[in-house]
Amino acid sequence: MSHPTRGPAQAPVREVFRIFLVLGLTSFGGPIAHLAYLRREFVERRHWLDDEGFAQLIAVCQFLPGPASSQLGFAIGLDRAGWRGALAAFAGFTLPSALLMFALAMLAPALAGNAVTGSIVQGLKLVAVAVVAHGLLGMARQLVPDVARAAIAASAVALVLLSGGPWSQLFAVALGALLGLAFCGHVRGPAAIGQRWHVGHSAALVCLLTFAALLALALAVPPSPAPGVAGLLAAFYRTGALVFGGGHVVLPLLQQAVVEPGWLDADAFLTGYGAAQALPGPMFALSAYLGAGINAGLPPAASAGLALGAIFFPGFLLVTATLPGWTRMLARPVAARAVAGINAAVVGLLAAALYDPLWVTAIHGPADLLVAAGAAALLLTGRVAVPWVVLLCVVAAAITGAI
Secondary structure (H helix, E strand, O other): OOOOOOOOOOOOOOHHHHHHHHHHHHOOHHHHHHHHHHHHHHHHHHOOOOOOHHHHHHHHHHHHOOHHHHHHHHHHHHHHHHHHHHHHHHHHHHHHHHHHHHHHHHHHHHOOHHHHHHHHHHHHHHHHHHHHHHHHHHHHHHHHOOHHHHHHHHHHHHHHHHHHHOOOOHHHHHHHHHHHHHHHHOOOOOOOOOOOOOHHHHHHHHHHHHHHHHHHHHHHHHOOOOOHHHHHHHHHHHHHOOOOHHHHHHHHHHHHHHOOOOOOOOHHHHHHHHOOOOOOOOOHHHHHHHHHHOOOOOHHHHHHHHHHOOOHHHHHHHHHHHHHHHHHOOOOHHHHHHHHHHHHHHHHHHHHOOOOOOHHOOOOHHHHHHHHHHHHHHHHHHHOOOOHHHHHHHHHHHHHOOO
């Protein structure tokens, strides 16, 4: 593999880890906010990238499935310190939230049945409703700007809610790509700009073939009430490989992967999702909580580690495989149309998840609706940080539960 020969000297791996660890401890606010943190750190403060290079990396990470902010950090680490730097960037950015989510999973059984815990769980579920509603509005404005894409989103909602089958979300994404090719001819991709990020073509090909082979294996593993190691790895790898948009879009895919087969109940799932909103770092760290709670015949720490690695791995394989020729690919109209349809279908998936399981599980009456609506309104102002919204929802749930 080759690296760019530009700018300052390569950074030591320990420096990459230290910088990303600080980011992992302080990057609140979700994936869009993470991009701002990364730009401030690596463009404005350290000058590891200029705005053109940073924009190129954002474009490729948002184009691909996977966690965009983590993929961006992985690519920066790869550039600065090779493969070890990429792994150091991932570890530093992810470990703080993953360890906290794992700790929550370990504490959850001891807290079960407590009245205070019940209020906290209900508050976290209301946070999840508010956060997803807020994210859905933002994504709809950006990704569903016309009638054609609104129709694609609506078809995805109908397919998922009416079929409810284990493959419905995958079919919705595939249908979105086909409908995008057919009806989004007016969409144009970004113009190809100067290539300055280089990965060896042989390494890129190996990563692409590995991604495809592992996805085929993951799709071949049928859902089962008893996951086992193979089922656990397959479920989280499928999720990481198919989640376009990252962030909140991981909710419907994870819900399908771990709740529908009966590996976790909906309350435990939404408790973890709500708690993840209050933490810094990537939303995909939720997988550590989920893995620890799944009985796969392994110690909880091992299950958490496998789930965490499996959900991130496909995104990292794809971003590495795509770097050599991504600007040429993005400029092709056929790719832009397919991605436009996929993104519209993703908005539909998130809308379906907002209703089931979120609304169905969390909204039990007018008081719950009022709390969730108030939390969403606070998020829409952009003036209240998510951890404060989490605290307000928990307190409001405790008050309404006591009345």
